[in-house]
Amino acid sequence: MSVSNRRKFIATTAALTAGAAASAMPLNTMTNKYPVIHHVFFWLKNPGSIEDRDKLVEGVKTLSKxxxxxxxxxxxxxxxxxxxxxxxxxxxxxxxxxxxxAGQATYQTHPVHLEFIKNYGHLWEKVIVYDAVDA
Structure with missing residues (x-):
């Protein structure tokens, strides 16, 4: 086998090995571990207000507790x-x-969530929720 053919063989073998390894990995480990998805969209009462938007972002981040x-x-x-x-x-x-x-249900009645609604609810005029589970 010539040096050129050997290099092509090694390159092809390496590419096939990498492809096989990648295809064996899960596509999205987060969805495998956390299959319940809760997506919420907020429409601001003052949609042009960056201050209100940033305050709501700050409030949503408190939910991480x-x-x-x-x-x-x-x-x-x-x-x-x-x-x-x-x-x-x-x-x-x-x-x-x-x-x-059950974890999603706990979130709904959690004191931190209720406090978020009380403290930041005045900022939005509309909320739409999309709940899903991995299919």
Missing amino acids: IETIKELRVGVVASTEKRDVVDNSWGVSELMFFSDL
Whole structure:
């Protein structure tokens, strides 16, 4: 086997090995560990107010103290391309992951969640919730 062919063989073997190893890995370990998803979208009473938006973001982050929330992500509208299927009318979102439905139920009545509603509820005019479990 020539040096050139040997190099091609080694490169091809390395690529195939890497591909096989990658395909054996789980696609998303977070969803395997935390199958209950709670996604909330908030529409601000004052949608042009960066101060109100930032205050609500601050409030949502306090929810991370709830022990049954395994992962919490807080977002604001991204400046992505405008398309008919994209809704960017909301102001703040929260994405939470729970181990099970019991943990999500605990979150709903947890004192930290109730305090969040009391302290920050005046900032939003509309809330929509999407709950899901891994399929």
